[in-house]
Amino acid sequence: MSTNTTLQTYQMRIGAQWREASGGRTRSVLNPATGEAFAEVPEGTREDAHAALEAAFQAQPAWAALSGVQRAAYLKRIAALIRKDADRLARLVVQEQGKPFFEAQGEIGGTSEFFEYFATFARAPMGEILAADTPNEDIWIRNVPYGVVVGIIPWNYPAALFSRKVAPALMAGNTIVIKPHEDTPLSSLALAKVVEAAGVPPGVVNVVTGAGTEVGDALVRDDITQLITVTGSVRAGRQILEAAAKNITVVSLELGGKAPFIVMDDAEMDAAVRNAITARFMNCGQVCTCNERTYVHRRVFDQFLERYVDMASKLRMGDPMQPGIELGPKVNQVELEKIERMVGRAQEQGAQVVLGGKRPQAEQFHKGFWYEPTVLTNVRNDMDIMQQEVFGPITPIMPFDDFEEAIALANDTRYGLSAYLFTRDIQHMMRAVQAIRFGEVYINKIGPEQLQGFHTGYGLSGQGGDDGAHGLDHYFRKKTVYVNYGDTPAPNLMPYPN
Numbered sequence: 358m359s360t361n362t363t364l365q366t367y368q369m370r371i372g373a374q375w376r377e378a379s380g381g382r383t384r385s386v387l388n389p390a391t392g393e394a395f396a397e398v399p400e401g402t403r404e405d406a407h408a409a410l411e412a413a414f415q416a417q418p419a420w421a422a423l424s425g426v427q428r429a430a431y432l433k434r435i436a437a438l439i440r441k442d443a444d445r446l447a448r449l450v451v452q453e454q455g456k457p458f459f460e461a462q463g464e465i466g467g468t469s470e471f472f473e474y475f476a477t478f479a480r481a482p483m484g485e486i487l488a489a490d491t492p493n494e495d496i497w498i499r500n501v502p503y504g505v506v507v508g509i510i511p512w513n514y515p516a517a518l519f520s521r522k523v524a525p526a527l528m529a530g531n532t533i534v535i536k537p538h539e540d541t542p543l544s545s546l547a548l549a550k551v552v553e554a555a556g557v558p559p560g561v562v563n564v565v566t567g568a569g570t571e572v573g574d575a576l577v578r579d580d581i582t583q584l585i586t587v588t589g590s591v592r593a594g595r596q597i598l599e600a601a602a603k604n605i606t607v608v609s610l611e612l613g614g615k616a617p618f619i620v621m622d623d624a625e626m627d628a629a630v631r632n633a634i635t636a637r638f639m640n641c642g643q644v645c646t647c648n649e650r651t652y653v654h655r656r657v658f659d660q661f662l663e664r665y666v667d668m669a670s671k672l673r674m675g676d677p678m679q680p681g682i683e684l685g686p687k688v689n690q691v692e693l694e695k696i697e698r699m700v701g702r703a704q705e706q707g708a709q710v711v712l713g714g715k716r717p718q719a720e721q722f723h724k725g726f727w728y729e730p731t732v733l734t735n736v737r738n739d740m741d742i743m744q745q746e747v748f749g750p751i752t753p754i755m756p757f758d759d760f761e762e763a764i765a766l767a768n769d770t771r772y773g774l775s776a777y778l779f780t781r782d783i784q785h786m787m788r789a790v791q792a793i794r795f796g797e798v799y800i801n802k803i804g805p806e807q808l809q810g811f812h813t814g815y816g817l818s819g820q821g822g823d824d825g826a827h828g829l830d831h832y833f834r835k836k837t838v839y840v841n842y843g844d845t846p847a848p849n850l851m852p853y854p855n
């Protein structure tokens with residue numbers, strides 16, 4: 358990284374090189390808190406995408422030939438270097454993405470933990486041996502790496518999502534090309550520097566910055582790519598799935614969410630309110646597992662609403678770099694305008710704004726992409742605000758009359774990532790676990806997800822999944838081997854003449 362008069366200039370990582378884009382163009386990176394450009398990165402091209410894949414392809418056999426223990430040693434070194442540099446990396450996340458500093462510190466902690474966690478698979482079983490039908494034979498089902506993986510990531514966790522993909526891909530013996538989001542490329546580039554400093558051979562981890570429709574599309578369509586893992590919007594997921602169809606490339610998709618947050622009348626009210634607030638407003642509502650629609654039993658609705666509005670109104674919004682700040686800006690202008698439109702549309706459809714519903718007026722918010730914490734009531738489940746992902750600091754809250762109605766409302770969605778239930782009734786807990794059609798259910802608690810879990814969505818929320826042993830398994834394909842080790846050749850059981 359070098360610094361000119363105003364902008365820090367970054368390069369991208371392809372093989373052993375730090376380079377400009379082949380077309381020579383750059384793209385500015387804005388600070389969402391001020392709307393001002395503070396850095397620029399190469400605007401990668403299709404040629405750059407292919408060059409990165411080629412580098413990953415060249416590096417892969419030697420990387421896969423290392424033992425698990427040797428690969429894990431690199432992962433542990435990366436994790437340690439991230440921890441050593443945690444505050445600087447956290448500041449970079451705040452600068453390019455806008456979450457409060459304490460949240461960015463948490464994100465960087467998680468970024469390191471992904472490497473630590475996947476390193477624990479160093480001595481894990483690498484397949485199974487099955488009994489064969491005939492004597493002196495085995496059937497092996499071996500885990501083998503795909504080869505070259507493409508990881509496409511969004512802007513909401515620009516550091517943690519890098520490691521959520523890079524760590525398991527590397528542990529499994531793959532090499533990878535990461536395509537960060539256009540708005541938040543710096544965390545990936547900074548982490549690529551950490552990977553380099555950890556001594557990981559060139560080509561094992563590559564980062565190409567640029568547009569999804571250019572660099573992302575080229576990475577997805579290339580013949581070298583053997584596995585694509587995406588975190589992003591449903592729109593991008595669909596486009597990538599279509600593009601991957603050309604080569605029948607395997608795709609894992611972690612897409613949007615529309616999490617219901619159900620509060621029964623026997624719930625511990627304080628915990629329910631506090632958790633509902635955190636699950637909505639963390640990262641300015643920009644988390645795929647966020648509380649996107651709150652359903653509260655009618656018997657406790659007024660009490661819940663009053664406390665929720667009171668707590669939301671007291672959230673400290675401001676410069677995300679400052680201590681004590683709980684709510685930062687939206688990530689960019691397009692996202693800000695999108696949520697403004699969504700609130701306007703909800704009002705047209707009959708929703709009532711009981712808190713916020715606009716950009717903040719104070720002078721410190723004149724620049725940047727700010728929106729007030731917002732609560733909507735008088736909502737129905739067929740409104741857009743209850744059906745489309747908001748991804749912002751806006752809570753629609755709706756009453757229900759009984760448990761069955763709450764479950765029906767929760768399931769009335771095309772998404773299926775996370776769902777929340779607050780109750781003290783064990784029967785309701787168990788029935789909800791059975792009846793809720795979501796990949797991840799939280800009972801009397803909220804996230805974040807844990808490393809050993811499995812983050813997987815149904816419906817529009819995606820296919821495949823991340824984390825834990827199941828997540829790692831997605832980075833392997835299987836090779837089945839039939840072995841005869843007897844003195845005589847295996848009998849030919851087919852009815853052909855010998």
Ligand code: NAD
Binds near residue numbers: 594746
């Ligand atoms: P986005 O879809 O706009 O971008 C995601 C990435 O895809 C970016 O790197 C982008 O450049 C790339 N991309 C876009 N179009 C492409 C194409 N045609 N070909 C190849 N690459 C393409 O998403 P976003 O706005 O950055 O992220 C927000 C979304 O991510 C939300 O919907 C959120 O719910 C989802 N998300 C999901 C999870 C999860 O684990 N399920 C986690 C975080 C975010």
